[in-house]
Amino acid sequence: MCFEAKRLFRLALGPVLMLVSAVALAAGGEVNQVNMSPGVTEVSQEIYSLHMIILGICTIIGIGVFGVMFYSIYAHRKSRGHEPATFHESTKVEIAWTIIPFFILIGMAFPATSTLLDIYDNDDAEMDVLITGYQWKWKYEYLNEQGENVSFFSNLRTSQSEIYNTEQKGEHYLLEVDEPLVLPADTKVRFLVTANDVIHSWWVPELAVKKDAIPGFINEAWTRTTVEGVYRGQCAELCGKDHGFMPIVVNVVSKDEYNEWLGTKQSEAAQIKELMAQTFTLDELMERGKAVYDRNCLACHGAGGEGGVGTAIAGSAIATGELGGHLDIGVNGVPGTAMQAFGGQLNDVDMAAVITYQRNAFGNNMGDMVQPIDVFNFKKG
Structure with a gap:
């Protein structure tokens, strides 16, 4: 046997x-x-x-x-002839x-x-980062005094050509962003994780961090690593049609590199304040507006303004209509639709640029412009 x-x-x-x-x-x-x-x-x-x-x-x-x-x-x-035992x-x-x-x-x-x-030991953190999930991007805000005035959105950088197979996919397809989260090495960082619209989940496997981002609620997590490098993750909670287009990139650098990066970001924030008082030409607004459109609007409204999930920009009654109504939709969104309120996501310079771009691109040719001070005054009511 x-x-x-x-x-x-x-x-x-x-x-x-x-x-x-x-x-x-x-x-x-x-x-x-x-x-x-x-x-x-x-x-x-x-x-x-x-x-x-x-x-x-x-x-x-x-x-x-x-x-x-x-x-x-x-x-x-x-x-094989075995008899079952009785016991x-x-x-x-x-x-x-x-x-x-x-x-x-x-x-x-x-x-x-x-x-x-x-x-769950979130005590004694050396710095705090507020992470807010949006459909379909992440916002990072550095809350400690050293990182004052530093906040930015992190968007998918993979091109539409790669997504629609008209261009060869890159090494980090759907795992690349325009603005990574930058952290100093050998520093305990506490993450405060929440969401603006629906439930998301901030997940970076290499850092062993996975926390649900829930509107109206703040979850805490932390990380600390001495290994410099780029670590990638994704939203791990189904959050809508572009859930798969919501990557996370964390760049861990030396403390000297981090301080240099932080200084650069603070300088950029100061420059935005200076730009608020500037009067731009149509060409300047169009150039900046195209970059803002490609980063924030293209996924829903199409590369040529033809529409898709969102309404068409080309020839639309909004983009060719009254300027105040167009600005109102850009700043406050449209409740109950996929059109988000971008007033809190874009600075006034970028908002002015993208509204101007939409009104003068895709064959609209309205010839009018929005200046940053116009956006500021509109928000103030």
């Missing part, structure tokens, strides 16, 4: 090993993607270790239980298979509890 079982096992083992080897060779380095990533933070590595330990325990238990079960089914089948329960066996799993679970609970306490 035992000899025949071993012979059948050897016969089955060869093809299985050949199949596994062929799959591994075909997949190359990608075969590692089936497993959890160790990440680059202490917490992510704790989670990875916990995952591997518990996976190992479950694998050993599974092999033992199923091995005994399949052997018993094969070696004691009726066709009652064994108190010793029942006590054993109750106590042993209990201690196994207790053994797993200790490291799991320690890891959970680390995950």
Whole structure:
């Protein structure tokens, strides 16, 4: 009996090993993607270790239980003349298979509890970043005094040509943004995660951070890594038609590089204030407006203003109608539709530029302009 079982096992083992080897060779380095990533933070590595330990325990238990079960089914089948035994329960066996799993679970609970306490330890953060989810982008605001006046939106950078297969897809297809979140290395950063419209989820696997972004509610998470690099993630909560176009990119740099970047962003914020008092030419507004349109409007209104999810801009009654009505829709949106209120998402310079662009592009040729001070005055009412 035992000899025949071993012979059948050897016969089955060869093809299985050949199949596994062929799959591994075909997949190359990608075969590692089936497993959890160790990440680059202490917490992510704790989670990875916990995952591997518990996976190992479950694998050993599974092999033992199923091995005994399949052997018993094969070696004691009726066709071989075995008669079923008649016996009652064994108190010793029942006590054993109750106590042993209990201690196994207790053994797993200790490291799991320690890891959970680390995950939720948001105290003593050296800097705070408010993360707000929008359909379909992220807004980052640096809340500490050093990062005062630094806030920006992070949008998908993948071109429409790649999305619609008229251009070869890049290495980071749908995982690239125009403005990454920049963090200093070896710094404990607390994330305050919320949303403006619907539920999103901010997820960066390498940093072991995954928090739901819920309107009207703030969730907390934190990270700290000494490993500089670029880490990518995605929105992990279905949030509408462009859910798959909502990537996250975190750039971890040295503290010196971070301070340099922060100074640049603060200078840009100061420049925007200076631009508020400037009167732009039509060409200047059109150039800036096209960049704003491509970044914020193109996905819904189309590359040529032909419309799609959103209404058409080309020849529309809005873009060729009364200027105040057009500005009102841009600033306040249209409740109950996909048209968001961009008054809080774009600065006054960009709002003036994109309204001007829509009224003078796509064959509209209205010839009028909106200046930043016009947007400012409109918002003030």
